[in-house]
Structure formats: C-alpha cells, structure tokens
Amino acid sequence: MGAAETEKLSGPRATTSLVSRGSPLASTREQVQTLARLPLRNFADAAGTLRPASIEIFQINVGKLCNMTCRHCHVDAGPDRTAEMMTRETVDLCLAALDRTAARTVDITGGAPELNPQFRYLVDACIGRGKHVMDRCNLTVLLTGPCRDLPEWFAARGVEIVCSLPHYRKRNTDVQRGAGTFEKSIEALRRLNSAGYGKGDPRLRLTLMHNPVGAFLAGDQKSMERDWKEGLVANHGVTFDALVALNNMPISRFLEWLQTSGNLERYMEILVNAYNPGTVQGLMCRNTLSVGWDGRIYDCDFNQMLELDARTPDGRAAHLRDFDPQKLGARSIVTGRHCFGCTAGAGSSCGGALA
C-alpha cells in the first residue's frame, strides 16, 4: 500500500504517531528506561520468574498500519505506519509454525489487521486448519472502502470479532479515539449485528473491549458489561455478546500521555499497589505466543511493542525462521515494570479480567 493510498484511509485521528513526530518515546529503549527510572519495586520481585504453560493462543500482529491514531495506542499505530507490514512469506512462516503447536485459537491483531493485503489469506488459511480465529477490530475500519464487505465475509467463516469501544457513550469514546469515532463505531456495530453478530450465536461472537479513558484501572468487568449492554441497546439498538475490560499499558502513546499529563508516577503506583498475585496463573504471556510483522516472536503483544524478544534457553531471540516449540516451552518469560498493568486489580489480558 503506497503513501497516497494510506492518505485516503478514512478514520478518526485523536493524535499522530510518536514516530511521525520524532518523539523520544518512539524509541522502545527510551520507553523501557522511562519506566526503569521510577522509584518503584520491580515486577520480578513481586511475581518471580514466569514460565510458559502450553500454547493455547497463537497471536499474530500483522503490522502497525491503522486508519486511526488513538491516544492510548500501545502499538503507536497509524496511517503513516506502512513500513511494518507482514508479507505473504512471513504469513506462510506463521502457518508453518502454527501447525507445530497445539494452539486452537489464532488471534489476529495490528494496527488495523484488516488493512494488511494478506489478511484474508491468513484468515482463510487458519479457518481451513480448523482454528478459532479472532479479529481485533477497531470498528471504524469496517466503514472504509476495502473493508465494507467484511461483516458478511467474517460471518461466512465464523470469525470472532473483538472490537475496541472504550465507552457506550460518545464523550469518552471520542476523547480517546478521535472525534467521530463513536458514531462510526455504532454504524459498524449495526452492520455486524445485521450480519448476525452479537445475538447470542456462539459461532458469530461479538466481543467489545473497554480500556479506561485515563489514569485509572479498568472497573468491574461484569458490572460494566451490563451497563454497556443496557446503554447500547436502549440508545442505539445495538447488541453484543461480551465485554472485556483491559488496563492501559504504560507504554507507547499511553506512556506519552501519562508523562505529559503528570500522571505517570501516580498511575504506576496504582498498578504496583494493586498487584494481585491471583492473576499470575492466568497471564496471557503464559499461554500465548505473539508473533510480530517481521516474524520475531514475543511473550505478548506488549513485549512486542517494547521489542523485548522471547528468548530460548540458549539466549537467542526467537524467530519464526527457526521455530522450535520445545525450546520456546523451556524459556523464561521476559518481564518488566509494564507487566504490572496485567496484574493490577482484577488483572488484564487480551481476554479481559483474570481474577
């Protein structure tokens, strides 16, 4: 996709990417060091060394291109991020690796994964292997030209849609994700409902994903799901199956916002003080492998965005080219202070609360 084509990508813009602004925090090293400088306890002191369990989820991040630029984005995705795009060759390496694991679920993310030209090939290949496929969708992308047919296309294949919608009302959605996001998201949800999603059919599951719109933890997931369901059906006639609530990770653009708003130290104290040992067993880094657009392998999508590679016991950074599930199973999970984001309160993973 060329620069002229990405310019045409319509989507709300709450900010611009750190990379496009030449921000110091565009450097992953600077992000890690920013967290390391804070006067807080270290994650390893709280949780010890984490070891992987069996791989249940094979998560593939196909690139950083997105039609949106949300203020809390941990990927620093945006319309300018065209360089990081998974190729057909790397998709095929993913599939070959997938065939060597017992993972039942393929979790496809980005950026807006639907904008990768290999996206439909990847989904079809995974469905053909009998996998449960999840698409992490920003909703507004479903209104862009090349993606308008996706609700029906997804429905024909039984792809689970996990959508970002921080709030069931306009204000907090637009402030986080850009003016006009809420209305576009509602329109996209209506199209998904029309395709059969979000009506209790386990084959056409529609999950909404909530991130707090500020420097506080995600609330009670079940209670919020009820509020979201009542609010969306009463005001917009929209239905969905489940809500997952995720804490914001103190990395990338959310880290920038924490810094500039003077909330960084206080937010990190909230995360550290809310450390819940009951969340550790279910952490996604223990049952997930996360693959980057270039074939590098990570313990989770957050480590991926900090370029903290998963390392096999011989110390080598893991890559699809030399994929070895046994060696990966014997690794120690790479952790850092950002990991307190997943262990705070009720916990937080790609599947929502943990405890």
Place this chain on the structure above:
Amino acid sequence: METYYKPEHLPQFPSIAEGNPKLAELFFAWYGEVFKPGALSAREKALIALAVAQVVQCPYCIDAYSKESLQQGADLEQMTEALHVAAAIRGGASLVHGVQMLEHVHKQVMA
C-alpha cells in the same frame, strides 16, 4: 495541624481501627459488601456515593468516588448529572421548608 484536611488521611483510613478493632472490622466488611455489584451496578453505586459525598461535603469521599465513578465506567456527563440530582435534593430540601414558613406567616398575619 496546619490544615484540617490532608490527602494522606484517605489511605490511612484503616488506622481508625486503633481505638476499636472490632467495630472497624465490622464497618469495613459491611462497607465492602455495600459496594459490590448487586441489584445496582458498581457504576450506579459509585455515582450515588459521589452525589452523597458532595452533599456531606467530604473531600476524601469526593476524591475516592470521582475516581471510582470513572473506573466503573461513568463519564463526566453522568457524574455531573449525579451532582445536579444531589444539588436539586439539597436545594429542594431547603425550599420545601418554606411551606413551614408559609404556615407561620398565614397563622400570624391578617389575610
């Protein structure tokens, strides 16, 4: 004491047990149960608490339940409406006593 209210008193609330641990334990257990989601959602309970906090003018509670309302998924518009409900009841409670005033006036003044 340079000020009557100090922000650090809020996290020190459990120290109130010093004079009577049993009563404190009962209070905090009851308090925790009250705020669990039930027939009302956690967000609804946080908004009620925020409104009451304004009426009783407790800065600790305003701090705690502004945060809690946000965390449980309320937005600024909902929180502001909760405040107006509290203010309306408070204002109405003042004004409705005006009926007592009227009774006094009607009893004592020639019609």
